[in-house]
Amino acid sequence: xxxxxxxxxxxxxxxxxxxxxxxxxxxxxxxxxxxxxxxxxxxxxxxxxxxxxxxxxxxxxxxxxxxxxxxxxxxxxxxxxxxxxxxxxxxxxxxxxxxxxxxxxxxxxxxxxxxxxxxxxxxxxxxxxxxxxxxxxxxxxxxxxxxxxxxxxxxxxxxxxxxxxxxxxxxxxxxxxxxxxxxxxxxxxxxxxxxxxxxxxxxxxxxxxxxxxxxxxxxxxxxxxxxxxxxxxxxxxxxxxxxxxxxxxxxxxxxxxxxxxxxxxxxxxxxxxxxxxxxxxxxxxxxxxxxxxxxxxxxxxxxxxxxxxxxxxxxxxxxxxx
Ligand code: NAP
Ligand code: 8YV
Numbered sequence: 508x509x510x511x512x513x514x515x516x517x518x519x520x521x522x523x524x525x526x527x528x529x530x531x532x533x534x535x536x537x538x539x540x541x542x543x544x545x546x547x548x549x550x551x552x553x554x555x556x557x558x559x560x561x562x563x564x565x566x567x568x569x570x571x572x573x574x575x576x577x578x579x580x581x582x583x584x585x586x587x588x589x590x591x592x593x594x595x596x597x598x599x600x601x602x603x604x605x606x607x608x609x610x611x612x613x614x615x616x617x618x619x620x621x622x623x624x625x626x627x628x629x630x631x632x633x634x635x636x637x638x639x640x641x642x643x644x645x646x647x648x649x650x651x652x653x654x655x656x657x658x659x660x661x662x663x664x665x666x667x668x669x670x671x672x673x674x675x676x677x678x679x680x681x682x683x684x685x686x687x688x689x690x691x692x693x694x695x696x697x698x699x700x701x702x703x704x705x706x707x708x709x710x711x712x713x714x715x716x717x718x719x720x721x722x723x724x725x726x727x728x729x730x731x732x733x734x735x736x737x738x739x740x741x742x743x744x745x746x747x748x749x750x751x752x753x754x755x756x757x758x759x760x761x762x763x764x765x766x767x768x769x770x771x772x773x774x775x776x777x778x779x780x781x782x783x784x785x786x787x788x789x790x791x792x793x794x795x796x797x798x799x800x801x802x803x804x805x806x807x808x809x810x811x812x813x814x815x816x817x818x819x820x821x822x823x824x825x826x827x828x829x
Contacts, residue, residue, distance in 0.1 A: 508810050513555035514572070516542075516562050519581060522796055526803030527557060531810070546571055555579065555806050561768065564588040569596060577815065579805040581798060582789075583607060583661075586712030586739060590821035600822045601805040601815045604661060606797035611788040612665035614763065615707065615737045619670075622733055622761035622782045623649050647731070647758060653678065655703030657696060657719070658710030658738055659685060666707060678703060696720070700727035705735065712739030720744065725751040732757040737788050740765040749774045752781060763788050 513531040515524065527533045534553070539545035550571040558564055559581030566589060569575065577599045578588060590600045621627055625646045632643050654670050656663045659679035667677045667690065677690045680699045684692040693699035696719055700706060706728055710716045720734065720743040728734065734757060736743050745766045751757045753774070761782040765771050768786055775783060789795060805816050818824045 508807075511554050511810050512549065512552045513557060513806060514546075514549065514553045515557045517560050519557060519559055519802075520795060520799050522799040523557060523581065523802050526800070527806060530803070530807055531555065555810065557581070557802055557806070558585075558588060559802075561587060564593075566592045569593065569598070577601065577806060577809045579802045579809075581802050584711050584739060585819055586741070590819050594822040598822065599809065599815050599824065600819045601801075601809075601817050602819050603798040603801045604817055606801060607789040607794050608661045608665050610791055610794040611662045611737060612669055614784075614788045615662070615666045615709070615735060616669045616673075618737065618761040618763060618782060618784060619705065619707070619733070619735050620649065622735065622759050623647050623652075625780070627782055628779060647733075649673065649675065652704040652733075653702065654705045654707055655680060655693070655699045656690075657681075657699075657706060657708045657742070659688065659690070660709065662737070663707075663709040664688070666709065696724055697727055700724045700732075701729075703728070704731055705733045708734065708736040708738045708742055710738045710742050712741040716742045718742070718744040718747075720748070722747040722751065725757050728757050730755060730758060734760040735762075736760070737763045740768060745772060745775075752778055 508530050509532055511531045512534060513527050514534050514536060516536045534549045536542045536545050551573060553572045554574050554576050556575060556578045558578050564578060564587060569592060575598050578593060580588060580600060580602045583602050583604045585600060585602050588600055593600050629643050632638060653676045656667055656677060656679040659681050670677055678693060678699060679690050680693045680696045708720060725747060748760060749772060752760060759781050763784040764786055771783060801817060808814060808816050814824045814826055
């Protein structure tokens with residue numbers, strides 16, 4: 508398969524670059540002295556793309572890769588890729604579902620506990636020597652809280668299972684009612700926000716979910732409300748969130764994702780009562796390695812004629828099992 512040209516536009520983990528360059532001819536456009544000129548030169552012969560991070564793959568970008576057959580995305584979320592446009596052009600898009608579900612769910616529960624029980628703040632308190640003066644102030648509690656999951660998919664369900672075991676009531680909001688789960692379904696996010704104390708956001712990014720969590724939803728969540736976001740930053744109206752936190756419209760927030768990563772608003776960074784993480788939901792060596800291998804394996808499977816392993820819904824594979 509060495510005669511097949513695969514493009515990578517930003518650095519990826521060695522497992523991916525090694526795996527792709529062993530099987531194919533890999534072009535790393537960011538390493539070229541003039542990446543744009545490099546893309547003009549290699550673009551016409553590129554048949555595979557390894558995508559990830561914040562690099563946008565839109566119609567204009569796809570125009571430069573006329574022979575592209577497959578986009579193998581590092582991540583289950585693929586809102587940086589115009590998958591509908593890819594599908595229109597007959598290009599398959601793959602992502603990395605399932606292999607990261609438990610890792611992200613663990614992180615989400617950890618972030619919720621950190622936020623409610625102020626664990627990072629308590630750690631800072633001890634290190635600053637303040638415990639010698641007086642005990643850390645009492646915190647809010649997880650006990651008795653009702654959890655509203657926005658996006659009860661693979662990760663949302665894994666979070667719900669964990670929080671079930673904590674003895675907490677779970678409800679969810681999504682476009683479709685799921686008859687195989689024991690949780691109450693809310694078609695309206697606003698209605699759910701009125702009835703819960705924790706809004707656990709695990710929904711994908713993209714135009715359909717942009718700013719779903721807005722000022723009205725935060726108002727409905729109320730003064731003891733906690734927002735956790737491990738889905739995508741774009742789902743939350745960050746300006747409205749900052750106002751809601753400043754005015755104590757909600758109690759606190761735990762955020763792993765932001766609207767303009769890796770830039771995080773100074774107003775959020777200045778707030779000591781919230782918990783902020785640098786998008787680390789899946790970021791263990793174990794899980795990132797499984798994700799990376801799936802990026803490579805999707806390309807190998809496709810170019811071996813076996814079809815994609817994990818195509819996304821917008822570009823289903825109809826040519827037989829991978
Ligand atoms: P999934 O199985 O596809 O679940 C997505 C859920 O979101 C579905 O239950 C879907 O339900 C719901 N949803 C989609 N569009 C919606 C809308 N417009 N309104 C309300 N609900 C909507 O995906 P997953 O594997 O659980 O991953 C979910 C997301 O987590 C990813 O897309 C990614 O953005 C994020 N993620 C973050 C990290 C991290 O490091 N923080 C890591 C991995 C994933 P309906 O179809 O019924 O609406
Ligand atoms: C990754 C994620 O950190 O899978 C996703 O959707 O958000 C994370 O697992 C990200 O995709 C890598 O950039």
